[in-house]
Amino acid sequence: MPKKKSDKLWGARFEHDADSLTDQYNASISFDIRLYREDIAGSKAHATMLARQNIITTQDRDLILNGLAEIEQEIAEGRFIFSVEREDIHLNIEAALTERIGDAGRRLHTARSRNDQIATDIRLFVRDACDSVITSLRSFRSILLKLAEKESATVMPGYTHLQRAQPILLSHHLQAYEAMFARDTERFVQTRTRTNQSPLGTGALAGVSFKIDRALSANLLGFDGVIENSIDAVSDRDFVFDFHSACALSMIHISRLSEELILWASAEFGFLNLDDRFSTGSSIMPQKKNPDLAELARGKSARTIGNLVQIMTLLKGQPLAYNKDMQEDKEALFDSVDTVLDTINIMSAMLPSCSFNRQHMKTAAEANFSLATDYADYLTKKNVPFREAHSAVGSLVSFCEKENKTLAELTLEELQNIHPAFDKGALEITIESALNARAVNGGTAPQTVKKARKAAQSRLNEETK
């Protein structure tokens, strides 16, 4: 190979150009292109700060700011030509800027390294991603609360071990999800707070030798403050972990809701009908209506869990400070943001379109002796020790099974044959009495659920005001 100086921005000490395989393997431009807005914002703040500190002239600053604005416009309109040889978003933009404005462009990288530059870009990206997810989660929670309100009189069987256990209100069940998503929202808010600290100005790892003003560039970028330790600033991606962790947990919650929609839409449950707009057909079985979207939402939780494992594995064992391994933090991050936002979006549209088979759900809530606990509680309130009451009602259930009767069909005499403490009040045990009885804070009594819904709604209003 002929001897030739490298044409890379960092190439002066190299004798030869990189092998094309090296360029391909090393480059991140195919995906970090997505950070162009953050990268340009970071550069603008940096240039503004350099001029304010008299490190570059105001003329150079203006050339830089205008050049970057033009480049941003070109990228947004798809007119900018990216090159793999220029490796990543930082070098593509810097090289294009220098082609346009000459020496001023060459001064932009004063008192900066790509290491603090990428750490800045990623933090800005994660901060925005948190904002988008927080907004979506809040709107999804409001949809859940509206649906709970609409279904406030709908009764269903509550399950443990997927066996009918006790009657509950559908609204209570939906509000349980709202509570999970409220905590998820909080996790993104906390992630945002930890993310929103500026690494800019920490250079490659040791800080820089110019009299820069880190607080100024941090402030221009809307950061709450600066990361104190320069080595920490360029080397950790724990905020990316936080983000993935919040995404994975939100998706785990969504997967549980999806799973229930899938079950409830089956003939076996028959609790709900999916809207045609949010279901699909089968290519072979003409009668089928499939809950594909809920299944995909359940399935896509796997990606976000995988992405969480990816960032943990990526960070584990890396020596301080920056290593190129870190470049691998991006694709999984982009994938998780997209997955979470798309999934919340589809769930927000699909869920309110479901129509619940209220009568069928109520019938199911009454079946299978689901009021047995209430019979035991009845005896207990007559001063029978709970264990004795439990055992008496066990015998009642067994008697009913033999006689092919429901608990409600038993006569007072039959009840008293099993336990003398039963009296005629026991004949008034119904779904309604069972629900109303559970007025304990957090319980499924209609008034309690309504109160809880109001409290959830005002928390949500408080968050969004």
Ligand code: ARG
């Ligand atoms: N593309 C790199 C990344 O994503 C940017 C930082 C590169 N820094 C370096 N010293 N090679 O992490």
